[in-house]
Amino acid sequence: MAGGLGVAVFPGVVAALLARRRPITMFIGARTAAQLLPARRFAGADVRAATDDGSAGYRGPVTDLLLRGGGYELFACGPTPMLQALVQRAPVLGISLGSIQIALETPMGCGLGTCLGCAVPGRGGGYLLSCQHGPCVRADRLDWSRMTDAFHD
Ligand code: FES
Numbered sequence: 001m002a003g004g005l006g007v008a009v010f011p012g013v014v015a016a017l018l019a020r021r022r023p024i025t026m027f028i029g030a031r032t033a034a035q036l037l038p039a040r041r042f043a044g045a046d047v048r049a050a051t052d053d054g055s056a057g058y059r060g061p062v063t064d065l066l067l068r069g070g071g072y073e074l075f076a077c078g079p080t081p082m083l084q085a086l087v088q089r090a091p092v093l094g095i096s097l098g099s100i101q102i103a104l105e106t107p108m109g110c111g112l113g114t115c116l117g118c119a120v121p122g123r124g125g126g127y128l129l130s131c132q133h134g135p136c137v138r139a140d141r142l143d144w145s146r147m148t149d150a151f152h153d
Pocket of ligand 1: 108119
């Protein structure tokens with residue numbers, strides 16, 4: 001699931017999973033159709049789009065497209081409000097947060113664990129560093145109530 005920010009990694013993710021013969025559903029969301037990556041960038045995946053203005057696919061948040069039930073892995077990247085909506089909605093649909101990998105998009109100053117510019121709140125207190133513990137982390141390792149949106153606030 002990609003909500004604009006961070007979508008660039010997903011053509012590669014889809015290709016890697018297809019090489020492993022994994023069935024893939026790709027949920028992409030954006031404000032308008034013009035901001036969506038073309039479905040051909042995810043060749044081989046079942047692509048489902050959502051836009052805020054309804055100019056392509058479902059009209060509304062991409063998180064509304066989540067499939068009920070577990071039994072699959074979910075990779076997600078997007079603005080913090082989208083990810084927060086995802087982690088609120090997933091358990092309601094029977095999807096455990098432990099089955100969701102979040103690709104963190106944080107400012108990174110050093111990439112070495114010294115500047116703390118990439119810190120994100122960890123579940124149970126403290127912080128994780130995107131450059132050291134990520135950039136992909138399981139959704140249940142993060143404290144979503146303390147998460148801020150570094151790029152959109
Ligand atoms: S980028 Fe500096 S601590 Fe992670």
